[in-house]
Amino acid sequence: MSFFIKNKNVLLTLISTILYFLFAYFLERTEFYKLTFLWVFLFGCFYFLIKQNNLSFTSLAAISILFRLIFLFSIPNLSQDFYRFIWDGRMILKGFNPYLFVPEVFIQQEFYPISQASELYQGMGELNGSHFSNYPPLNQLCFLIAALFSSKSIFGSVIVLRLLIIFADIGILYFGKKLLETLNLPIKNIFWYALNPFVIIELTGNLHFEPVMIFFLIWALYKLQQQKWVLAAILIACSISVKLIPLLFLPLFYQWFVKTNISTNKMKQSASEKDIIWKFTQLKKRIPRLSELSKLFLFYSIVLSTTLLFFLPFYASELIANYTNSVSLWFKDFEFNASFYYLFREIGYLFRGYNEIAILGKILPILTILFLIVISLFRKNKTMIQLITALLFGLCFYYFTATTIHPWYLATPIILSVFTKYKFPIVWSLVVILSYQGYSNPTWKENLWIVAIEYSIVFSFLIYEIKNINVKKLTI
Template identity: 80%
Template sequence: MSFVSKNKVTLLSLISTILYFLFAYFLERTAFYELTFLWVFLFGCFYLLMKKNTLSFTNLASISILFRLIFLFSIPNLSQDFYRFIWDGRMILEGFNPYLSLPETFIQQGFYPISDASELYHGMGELNGSHYTNYPPLNQLCFLIAALFSSKSIFGSVIILRLLIILADIGILYFGKKLLENLNLPVKNIFWYALNPFVIIELTGNLHFESVMIFFLIWGLYKLQQQKWILAAILIACSISIKLIPLLFLPLFYQWFVKGGILANNIKQPVDEKEIIVIKTPLKKWISAFTEMKKLLLFYAITLGTTALFFLPFYTSKLITNYKSSVSLWFTEFEFNASFYYLFRAIGFLFRGWNEIVLIGKITTILTILFIITISLFRKNITLVQLITALLFGLCFYYFTATTVHPWYLATPIVLSVFTKYKFPIVWSLVIILSYQGYSNFPWKENLWLVAIEYFVVFSFLIYEIKKIRVTKLTI
């Protein structure tokens, strides 16, 4: 690295360090313009660092870890969910089942079952405290670890939770690099995730556990690429047991198993993703198809069975009812930063005169299921890159039609895009800052014009990429 180039990297790193420090310790969520200023400048530094070809993997990894450590002693300033995390963990430590009780019930009765109960309840807010927890069992284990190490200090619990998330991101760097190498893709691609200011702020800064979910998912995909599909199934079950979202991915594994994925991935994946043809007699084809179908069904059985086992310690007759009621809120009551749903809602108001969120939520859920089944059956998902591309579009279709799209949800599309030719999730991670404008209003209110601008940019870039990639394929 030349002296001039080294100085530029040092300057970019120093500017980013200062901006992250200001973000972590001095920013209020309601200060939208200051928030946007820091966000845009951090993305500028991130882009310039990604364009420095002289930086080694070790250099970039060290910088990304340094940026995360800046947040180590900060209290999250863009989300209050961590108060519920700490509440759940301490409830388990005290012998309570977190899926069976509401925080507000204890507070209303004047019963404080854990340390800092009143402060945690007021921190999480009445909305969160009036609903049953929806965090799966391995996520609850993370909360319990924080309680074990710090059952009397909210600040101490925050540090433990943040360390778990940082360790998960280091694991993503490790297995992401290995998977990229096996797919003959540039290992630097992983830093579109690891160095992304959105990821650093929303996950490490605001303590969202998408990073732990992604860690198990990427590790599972790496093992799948190695044909260790039993271990892959267990790891994907771990991912589901952190956040339920990977359940959407299960149908998409069909072609990878049944139509040649195991055989196709027996060698390193070429970058151009050309289909690998295996010549077989008709009888051998039938035998092979039957064998791979058995593997697929076992893969599903192990994944779902392992997920069920994680829930077993918490199981009671009320668990399913309470958990279902909590999860259903995301489809029938909550609204935030939606795209097509807001259009459907406007049409409902126009023709019916009221909000049709329950009906629209059911329709969009059905549309998502149909879309995923369609690309599972009719889109080529034989190679691992094709499979990951299908995972990316299946998940994004769900988000494009969902009633609620919180910023931290984008972490999964971002990391999946690392292994594909698509980068629209990176652009989305920049413009999603517009969704925070609603918090600058009292009471909270979204500016739908800013939401429209956000999705206009995202869809425009997505269409541009689809056309560009299609043209590239035609010219090869």
Template identity: 70%
Template sequence: MSFINKYKNVLLITLSTALYFIFAYFLERTAFNKLLLIWFSLFGCFYLLLKSKTISFSTLIGLTILFRLVFLFAIPNLSQDFYRFIWDGRMILEGLNPYLSLPETFIQQGLKPFSETAALYNGMGQLNGSHYTNYPPINQLCFLIAALFASKSIFGSIIVLRIIIILADIGILYFGKKLLERLNLPIKNIFWYVLNPFIIIEMTGNLHFESVMLFFLIWSFYKLHQQKWVFAAILFACSISVKLIPLLFLPLFFQWFTQPMSKHSSKVKWMGFKFQPKKIIKLLSFYAIILSITTILFLPFYSSELIANYSNSVGLWFRNFEFNASFYYLFREIGYLFRGWNEIAIIGKITPILTILFLLFLTFFRKNKSLIELITAILFCLCFYYFTATTVHPWYLATPLILTVFTKYKFPIVWSVVIILSYQAYANFPWKENLWFVGVEYLIVFGFLIYEIQKKTIKI
């Protein structure tokens, strides 16, 4: 027993490394029972390592890098989206606009604009290949970098994409730690994100680029706290240009820029708020920089068809796709009960409106003056959106998870553990969701969320 206590950290690190290796190189996503066993074992090791009083901060940094390097030469086994990433990058390298054509068109016409065309199309699947790409320009830049270094090797492209994501996670660790210091929060909190098995597997393992988006977002928050709002706006635009989701957060900056104020400055009162006109100008300038930089980054791809193709592709997620939803599935069952068919087309239009109303409530009627309060508001706004969305892929959870590092809430950490239940759908061929698993997932998440909200020391 004393031997185990003495070498507990070594045993946990060794076991974690072995489990990550098995996950990366020997696991099929259809093997759901094996997936669950490895997943929960990794989370057990992760929790014990993070709670250990004998492990140093530098050791945790080393583990952050080590566990990611285990995946360096692995083919993603829980997602095939990377095939589309590589396709888009090679399109750009050949001088073609990825926003203007469908992969299936090239296949149907027997065209091979670059190396491994057929293999990439077969890998991404018919569903992905029949829709226009919806990845913003900086994301496309990452795909282009992979094409530049490995234009004829899918395996080589995977390695390049993985290195980019690992570097982004290291950047999150660096700026996340500095931001925690400025906010007088425990710097060890950053490991709830960077050492989380969900993040390591979904980002580094499955090549999802939320890491790059969050790198720019956390860097932007850091600069905002330094009152360097122009640089923060540029970084925020870069974050949007990797994934569009930060666009949702923009209204929540209202109070940050308009409050607090000098007692001796001229003030204007509106909707119960007192603010200085100069601060409103600063807020509008912040928005203008973000929207201008985002527009400029899209300009190299601009054509008359771009907006139509892009909006149509994004809109499909609201109108056509269903996966791992919570309240939406309840709304859908009500629709079946009263109408007799799936009302996704209607529900998919209503739920964004509900999100906007909740966003406006948080913007004007909740105190968001400090950065911690602002990040907390962003966390709840995003989670409200996900709770009402038709599609919640596991990797979407990366954003709530990094936000929770800077708040008192921990329910996204619990969610990162149980979201693996959504992968039960892939144990079936063709894939099919078992709503009992989805129900258990959200029952645990909502239960823990309600528990946290009811705690006297925490307020939304």
């Protein structure tokens, strides 16, 4: 016992290993109290581990990989999306376009085009199996790789998918460390992401492909910091082609490219002349030079053309309609773990007597676009830290107003927070476990009081951080 007391890091690693093992192999999604107990204790171990000064970067990296490998042979227990991943990959392997065929149709016609089709359909559920795939092309490539290595075993496919996610997280560790070094930030900051129980459980454990998207995004930001913006544009397109979320970031790159440094004329002038020159100088500063606009235009062109190029192998006349219809479900049909949307919905019930999701689902994305435009034009986003902070708040504004926030969505705010002064996404990753309360009910129903507790904690910590950071700025 004295050995463990003297070596807290060994004890914390051992306890975490046991808890992760229990989580991976002995937990059902409906066991909310057991789930919460394991989650909270894992976060406690995570916090004390990351605060250990005697652990090197290499040791923490090895521990984070160890925790992920614990899940290697487990079947995801908090999400059933992986069944659809396997379905899509096997469909592509058989020559079917996943954007043109709905699983439900094959099952209804009793035509089974792939191995274990019935099991996969039952696993993904009727809701997932009743619409066209909405996973972008590079995500589909991951599914295809799983099908290539394991076309007849769900268990084998799960292992391949999980290895891809683990490799992506190792890549995030590598480029995240490099980016932190170039920004003169502590390299151990990356472990707020890499050792976070939320990240390990929701992404590695439950096979959500945010790590692959984040890998390309962090690599792109690192290359952008090196002024290699062409490669950065290609990498951002790769990120978009795994998950569409980085599309929201595109307006925020405006100031990164449009930078003007105009020196003032220090010759002797009268007060009126100085006033005129000062106003003229300020006006010029607001007008981007042609070369800068050209570079920005090329950057956007490379991102969008590369993204379209990835979709090209799947092109068909029905592709756009099918894909947009599937994506639109997240705006006009689905509701889960929302914050401000639930408030707006209750106001709609109060005055109109029915759910206003059809209207709110159109208005709220417009608010996000307006917010992104405002911070793109009027907030300083010229340094990499300023840019990443803008990405963080732009994305969180979207999440705060969205109709559906699944827990794994928080992976991107968490990694962005690593490079900023803000840690509210870490707090959010702790309390998001409350959203699983709905699964403890046989009929699945959210308790809005619990949702309110979750977001009250998140917003309280966010306000605290904003006030605290602003006070520090004033005292410097």
